[in-house]
């Protein structure tokens with residue numbers, strides 16, 4: 001995951017709450033006749049070049065780049081209270 005701001009391109013109200021979706025690869029052996037699973041290996045995480053991100057506000061799922069790009073298009077404006085007259 002990149003250390004960049006995210007902004008949900010769907011609801012456009014969330015920059016804070018996200019979830020990363022990862023997939024796992026788990027090998028197993030099956031009995032050819034009964035179909036019973038005989039052996040289950042430990043799950044191995046599949047390395048993804050670009051993780052899938054879910055917005056925890058609207059549940060939208062997209063590639064990480066979509067969230068990063070949206071944040072770049074609409075950066076959060078820092079409101080500075082000016083005391084200069």
Ligand SMILES: [Zn+2]
Pocket residue numbers: 008009010011012013014055056057058059060
């Ligand atoms: Zn959203």
